[in-house]
Amino acid sequence: MLITKLKSQQELDRYFDKRVFIFKCYGCSEIYFPEEEVNKLIKEKNEKITGLVEIDYLCNEDFAKKYIEKNTDEIQNAKGIIVFSCGVGVQVVAKIFEKSMVVPGCDTFYLNGFQGLTVLDCDCNQCGQCYLNYTGGVCPITSCAKSLLNGPCGGAKNRKCEVNPEIDCGWILIYERLKKINKESILKEKNYFVRDFEKIIKGI
Amino acid sequence: MIDYTKYKLKPADELKSLLKETSDVFILWCKKCYKAFEKEEESECQKFIQMFDEPEKIKGCEAIDFLCNRYLTEKKLAEIIGLDHHDIGVLSCGLGIQTVAEIAENKGVRVFTLADTIPQSGNATSVTGYHGMALGSEKCASCGQCYLTITAGLCPIVGCAKSLLNGPCGGAKNEKCEVLPEKSCVWIEIFKRIKKQGRNFDTGIQIRDNNVFTTDEKRKVSFFSIRRRTENFYGGLHPSENKDITENLTIEKFPAPKYVYIFLSQHTGSPSSLLVKEGDVVKLGQTIGKSSGLISSPVHSSVSGRVIGVEEKFHPTLLVNCPVVIIENDFSDEKDASICGYVEWEKMEDEALVEIIRDKGIVGLGGAMFPTHVKLRKPKNPIDTLMINGCECEPYLNADNRLMIECTEEIIEGIKIARKILSVDNVIIGIENNKQEAIEKIGKAIERYPWIILKKLNTKYPQGAERMLIKTTTGRQVPEGGLPLDVGVVVLNVGTVFSIYQAIVHGFPLIKRVITVSGSFEKKGNFEIPIGTPLKDILDFCGGEKAYDTENYYLKMGGPMMGVVQGEFDTAVVKGTTGYVLLEKNPAGTSEENTCIKCGRCVDVCPMELYPLYYAFYGKNQLWEKCAEYKVKNCIECGCCEYICSSKISLISLIKKAKKNAYNKA
Structure with missing residues (x-):
């Protein structure tokens, strides 16, 4: 948008x-x-x-x-x-x-959600290699200020991001979401992602 | 035109390992957006099912348009998530997946992502640029510090592979980019264009500030948009109001016309049957057509004089020739004997009051012209609320607004009559907050009546439609295909209430009303006008010569959104005429020929939660049954979709055609 x-x-x-x-x-x-x-x-x-x-x-x-x-x-x-x-x-x-x-x-x-309809709270970075399977449908690239893929940076205070104290820590949101569906174990299994920027440049 | 494919199936082995954890999965797939809508659908889901070697795991699949539209998706998912499926697999871009995951969160449903989003623009490193609405090749990375002034309208951020701001990198060979040899170097193009303009590139170093618009500011704007979009009811929009043109002009009496044309059909239902013949002398307020059925209404002469003929003339809303009684005015205004009021109406029986309202030909004056007596007859369902509609959400119009300001007491009296008939306790008056003066006047007048609640509503079109008004003021949702009665509400327009007062207390039938004349007329204003006044008289009196220039102007009866374009000027004011607006034609007008690009705006604004893009697509291909499948009959023709359409498709005409054709065969 x-x-x-x-x-x-x-x-x-x-x-x-x-x-x-x-x-x-x-x-x-x-x-x-x-x-x-x-x-x-x-x-x-x-x-x-x-x-x-x-x-x-x-x-x-x-x-x-x-x-x-x-x-x-x-x-x-x-x-x-x-x-x-x-x-x-x-x-x-x-x-x-x-x-x-x-x-x-x-x-x-x-602005968030530009390609879809109503302005949304969620956003898609179009990275070309969707991680949402492992993060309970909360995107770590857009909801973490540092776009970390392997877990929180450890800097969050009272659930809030250390970069932008106005927003919730994306990784805490991910953990809570996974807990709700009893899949916290995913975080232990899949703990290593590499982001391939070539996908973005080549448009997959 | 760029094909904006949004997502692509994940590789087969990844899918396989992903889905081995699940035993049954329901597949949701999005039909994609921002692409030329030419083919019926391309099923990514089929591809997935073919590819997937454990088909027994798939318990079903469903396509949902615009999966990222949270409101509609949530409604549709309510049925699916409630079923016994353990997991949901989503084929969509990241937005759709996140939306589904958010909705499914509290049900403990696991959501599988089966597709990768194909990088588009907005991501400055992406090759495919942002398309705007037109799916052209123009690009914008939304950097927040537009450099186009310096670069002659060619963007270096998306155009240059290295997003350089101060000139070329020097690596171009034969004018081609060294990173992407199939692309021309944008800096060379910039220099060429600057040269054409006779300028030099002499601006100093540019620095890109990636935090020029803070997150807080963005949130504020985003919050503002969301609030405006979603308040009161789903859909709707905010067209330019243009009400200030006639807002402060007091209601003027329109000069008595020489002839009046009284249509026998001025209401929803069967036309009234003729009571007079050529040569008859009629008096002011005399019944000249009596109601001919349960849902019908009589018509009366709005002048005194002689009937000089019964002819066929072009009906302003039905758009076909209809019988009309032509009366020559003798300007004596001799009243018919039937005009006698009942000041002591409070002592009368409810039935008798409804009878009077029927005999005086009162119909809904908001434009729909539904006979009011039908609404007031004791319905089967219990009624607990009488809603008075003073929204007038159409741009330009001020007829109701002026009526509320100038005839406040009469309206309150009319409300009391309607309340007695329906024997309800609560009365709600809904007025949009762009009518401050009316709000003040009404607010003051109802101080004596604690049972009347005045609701000031934030402006949004089409809030004046019954369903939306009920949703906004009471939170009740009129069921699909149902009536306000189903949720215990009767809605009356302020104009209708005023004419109820006139009918009961003064005995006047509905022979005049207030209309707004606005737009490109010389003389704009609000007029009290006899029903049946020829349109030509209005054009003459208000200086509407431009209306005859049909190349550049068009005349609408009603407001610009829902009004009916008047192609034939030999017609007259009917009971449902809320006004006339004369508007300049857009150079790029609407057409049925343009191609839909699936931007989804129409879905976003449709207050009836429909998918108007399919009426365009199936309408053009004449697949009327398909239109029926997408519930075209629920459409209230508010015109929001046509207003917002980025391809300027004349959706309303296609919808009208679809309505006509879709249900005939069945």
Whole structure:
């Protein structure tokens, strides 16, 4: 899942030093998009803006092109293009307008569970060699701050991770889960994993 | 289009050693997401069963779409986990496995992982980039510090095998990457593009800060999203409200029309039968069509004048030609003798009150136009709650909102009448919190009546639908295919309650209502309008010339979500008209032709917990029985799926077709 956050005011002010055309994507608004902040900014900088396209799923090039066709004049009048969307949308617009300066208005962040549906508490690192069989369905790569595969680091205090005291120690969660299904013994049997990064690079 | 295969079976020997510990296992498999939905299904499960040499261990298998959707998966698993299977094997990506493991945790069920997740993007080292919604080749690693300004819109993090930020490594040969020779060096491409723009690459060193967005911040955002997505009821969404356009405009009287077109069918059920003929003189409020069955409702003349004909005109919601009585207004407003109110209604019999409500042609004004007297007749099931629906969750509309602000006392009086008829104790009024003024007014007015509870609800579409409102306010779940009556609730719209008051206390039949006119009209507002006012009068009065420009605009009766597109303008206001919105067409409109990419958004937002993507897939292939299998009849046509669809498939029209065709044969 991607989420976006507006770039710093300082940086945005720099983009608005000339007349610009705006793309505003609300495609993932049900996930998270700083809509209010963007609207406020657009209102503030109104006189610098030659035109605005509000679009959903800017990342779909076919749709984007249709909107662009309709706004050709405004885009030609502008000296730059600012895109408020995730990095994918910016790249689509940049590809279409190779000869103009296309700048992103947002920074994009990674949020748990991006490929599935509802934003989840669990996450998958797509390591290509699922360990969940041995860890009771709690992923050690994503729930342990150190992504340890062979057991806890020993640094947890009061169940909490020593790296990020806000989160529970993943390995304690794993142990508790295994206990519930009476399989703690797994931890004794399988105690040696090697993570093969080549799987990630080659996409298995 | 990239085929986004999400997982792959583990190697045979690993599976074998894994499953030797178990004696019986139930297989769950996910049908995968983010791929062009063109084939029926590719069964990874079949592959597994063929490969597995101890088939007697497999006690069954079931496919679940979007296994990572916890809410739906939990519901489906409730049946499976309850059975005597000792273990569950899951074929899915890591998200699905973790979800199942979490659900199965407390039942002591062991969950086996039978597949490995194929690395995708988000994992910056992965070759396959993040796809956005469109499954193109564009990539984003969500690094949180977008460099695209500097690099002319080509991302060096996912584009360069080494994720270099300050220029090429120098290892490229013939413009190809030295790590992956089949790929072009992205830095060379960046330089080419910068050159095309007439710029130089003159920015200094870039440093990547991998902790630019702290875990706390992420959690906050994540929590915000989860709360918004899951509060009140499953599914639903938050479209732009645009209510501020007409929110503060007081209800205006619409100028009396020269002619009115009164449709004989203005309600759910059989059309009323005609009582007048050409040349008849009718008075204001005179019955011109009487109800013709148990579920039916009479219609009345909304003006005084002469009947100049009975013709067929295009019905705004049924979208076919329907008989309509055309009356020429003499502007005298002479009232019919039947208009006489009962101020002392409290002394009347319940039956008599229901009779009046039936005779005055009261129907649900929220849009469904279900005859109100049918709802109020003493039902078999005991009723304990009367729910007053003041949600008006549709964007743009403010008719109910203004009514609550301006006619508060009348609404309360109407509630008292309905409460007496149903003899219930509890009355709940549900109002969304974007209508602060209405909440204040109603809140003040009900202080005298401790039995009325006002519920302020967080805005979410489609909260105004009966089922969702009941779920939100009482936590009760109307059973599949059931009615609110089944959980002891009767739901009435505020507009309906107001017209009950008008009918009982003043004797007025339902001949006028409040509508909102908004969008690209010149004159926007809330109007009290006689039923039967021709649409053309509204377009003239409110400056809706753009509506005739059907290339660029479309006119919807009702709100933008559930409203019906009006292609024919020779029609009129009916009892269920909540408003008219004139909207600019999207350059990239919806179409039945686009291909579904299985992003699962429609499943995520469907408040009826359906799988709309299958209606698109089977609808296009005309496999209507399959649509019936996926329970298309449960769809309330709220339009959430079409709104969120990343491929802009016109799902609602396909669903309507499916509903028509799926149940005919049976």
